Amino acid sequence: PLQVGCVVNNVETLYNVYLAFQGTPVTRKFVSVAGDAKEPKSFWVPVGTPFRDLIELAGGATVPEFGMFVSGMMMGRLSFDLDDVVTKTTAGLIILPKEHYLVSRKDRPLEAMDRIGKSACDQCSYCTEFCPRYLLGYDVMPHKVMRSLGFTLAGSGLWNQSAELCCACGLCTLYACPEDLYPKEACDRSKREMRSAGIKFVQQKPVTVHPMKEYRRVPLSQLRRRLKVEAYERETPYQAIDHRPGVVRIRLSQHVGKPAAAVVKPGDKVEAGAAVGRVKAPDLGADVHASIAGTVKSVTDAFVEIQA
Ligand code: SF4
Ligand code: SF4
Structure with missing residues (x-):
């Protein structure tokens, strides 16, 4: 898009950029709750609101045991923790029963994903x-x-380069692989390894669009069928609510770059919008702010907890 002089971004991000120019930090998040929720819907909540509250606001879950896909099934993560909280990047929750295909696919340790990949990948490509x-x-x-999973010493660095520009869309793991393996997760790991080794990607050849690109688009209906989520194809209408959680946890790392360091201590009174964590110059990162007025209850390396 930059080559044709425009910027493409999601509406909420652009709205927050506008607010930032007015000096207003991000303290609220627009979220949707879908899947096995009694009343799927979308609403605003303060950053730091526990997932438990989101599910209650959507009328509760329709199944007794469930997992929550945070910010989507393809690119999001799976959580079972109702005390987990909304961050500046949480798009919403998709509730699925614990026995659902996707939950069992994703609820697997990374080592197990690697081990299965090493033994079962037939390099069909x-x-x-x-x-x-x-x-x-x-x-x-x-x-x-x-392939690098099976050859950790010979050539793995070279093959891991093939992950560097992966955008983690999840299509390879959840749609393309006929063996139900985890190529996206292997790419995630490779990118982490390359970054910690300080190896930078170098484009070896000119970027040329593949001649089959237009013919290999994945129809959404087919993707939904493959993911076994057709039954959840329902709207999540907006509802204007004024949710005031009793306690919020403001994570000190909600963004790319270095985590913020807490600048408050237990017992401090804070107003909504006050900075509770700052990133020290010259590190790259983002400050984090109280989303409700209240008293700082606890401070850890990971979050600042505020009681209303
Ligand atoms: S699609 Fe699956 S089996 Fe085929 S090469 Fe990729 S990971 Fe291996
Ligand atoms: S490697 Fe997999 S996760 Fe990464 S961009 Fe390609 S399809 Fe998406």
Whole structure:
């Protein structure tokens, strides 16, 4: 888009950029609760609101035991923790029964994903052939990254380079792989390893769009069928609510870059919008702010807890 002179971003981010110019920090988040919720809906809540509150606001879950996909099934993460909290980047929750295909797919330790991949990947390369980044012409080849699982000493660095421009869309793991393996997670790990080794990606050849790109688009209806979520295709209408949680936990790391360091201590009184964590210059990061007025209850390395 920059080449044609425009910026594409989601509406809430652009709204928050506007607020930032007015000197207003992000203290509220627009979230949707979908899936096995009694009343799927969308609403604003203060940052730091526990997931438990979100589920109550959506009328409760329709199943006794469930997992929550945080910010989507393809790119989000799976949580079972109702005390987990909304951050500046939480888009919403999708509640699925604990026995759902996607929950059991994602509820697996990374080591197990690697172990299964090492023994079962037959290098069919479907993961690469469907990868939207590969089809755009970038040097992303998840099947090569999967190959590195079996050859951790010989050539793994080279093959891991094939993960560097992966955007973590999840299509390879949840749609393309006929063996139900985890190429996206292998790419995630490779990117982490390359970053901690200080290895930077170097584009080896010009970016040329793949001639099959237009013919390999994945229809949403097919994706929903593959993910077994067709039954959850319902609207999440907006509801104007004024939710005031009794306690919020403001995470000190909600963004890229370095986490913020707490600048308050237990017992301090804070107003909504006051900074409770700051990033020290010259580190790259973002300050975090109280989303409600109240008293600081506790401070840890991970969060600042505020009681209304
Ligand atoms: S699609 Fe699955 S089996 Fe085929 S190369 Fe990729 S990870 Fe391996
Ligand atoms: S998760 Fe990464 S490697 Fe997999 S399809 Fe998406 S961009 Fe490609």
